[in-house]
Amino acid sequence: MQTQNKPCECRPTMPLIGDQAPAFKANTTNGPINFPADYKGKWVILFSHPSDFTPVCTTEFVMFQSMLEEFRALNTEVIGLSVDSIASHIAWLRTIEEKIEFKGIKGKPITFALIEDVTMNVSRLYGMMQPNASATKPVRAVFFIDPKGVVRALVYYPASTGRNFDELKRVLISLQTGDKFDVSTPADWWPGDEVVVGAPSTCMAADKRAKDKSVRCEDWFLAFKKLSKEELKKGLLKTKPVAKAKKAAKRRAKK
Numbered sequence: 001m002q003t004q005n006k007p008c009e010c011r012p013t014m015p016l017i018g019d020q021a022p023a024f025k026a027n028t029t030n031g032p033i034n035f036p037a038d039y040k041g042k043w044v045i046l047f048s049h050p051s052d053f054t055p056v057c058t059t060e061f062v063m064f065q066s067m068l069e070e071f072r073a074l075n076t077e078v079i080g081l082s083v084d085s086i087a088s089h090i091a092w093l094r095t096i097e098e099k100i101e102f103k104g105i106k107g108k109p110i111t112f113a114l115i116e117d118v119t120m121n122v123s124r125l126y127g128m129m130q131p132n133a134s135a136t137k138p139v140r141a142v143f144f145i146d147p148k149g150v151v152r153a154l155v156y157y158p159a160s161t162g163r164n165f166d167e168l169k170r171v172l173i174s175l176q177t178g179d180k181f182d183v184s185t186p187a188d189w190w191p192g193d194e195v196v197v198g199a200p201s202t203c204m205a206a207d208k209r210a211k212d213k214s215v216r217c218e219d220w221f222l223a224f225k226k227l228s229k230e231e232l233k234k235g236l237l238k239t240k241p242v243a244k245a246k247k248a249a250k251r252r253a254k255k
Contacts, residue, residue, distance in 0.1 A: 021035070021143070026122055029114040030112075040147065042077050043075055043145065045142060047081070048081045048138040050140070052088045060163055067169065073238055075147070086116045127141070130156075141156050170189075177236070181195065181235065192227075193227075194226055
């Protein structure tokens, strides 16, 4: 008699792409939050780090803060999480501001919210606790959550590997570009590159696509079109923080 394999109860569960982000209430360094309800209408990058006062995490917090205006210009809030207490968070964030320099960045107060999760409830809810990596510390998880509270992308890193922040921003812009312009982004895409238009679903549409001069058609199922950085800025960037975000991006590019 055959029996179905049951998932091991010790394995973490996690929200998947297309799922509603699990709701929770928590205390943060910016006060209590009700997630994702408090962020309705905004994109959110929700990320976890293994522990306060650890070297790789410290460099990541410097980078998240240095790019915060760039993310906010894209209607995106950043929220961090670890299983440390609010007191530990505050002491660590003060140390970063007062003593740490990374890639020429120093003296920036960390202004985005950092969740206290000493019970590990939120970490478990989002599959950040992975027992074969650590039973007491979350891995480096990143969740991209859209304005409707839907998980759109997720990335996991081990504790030893710091995140690539240009890639995090690239993923965010790719998701927003797809929503705004009804396109996809090809391999190694960066803002300003050609984008992919959807494949035709009928023979008639395929014939029409082959004659469309506004796209570069490799074959009936693969066609590209231009989408300039200027079009992206106009379509994606919010108006108020744009100037600050542009200046911040230029400063990082020079380093």
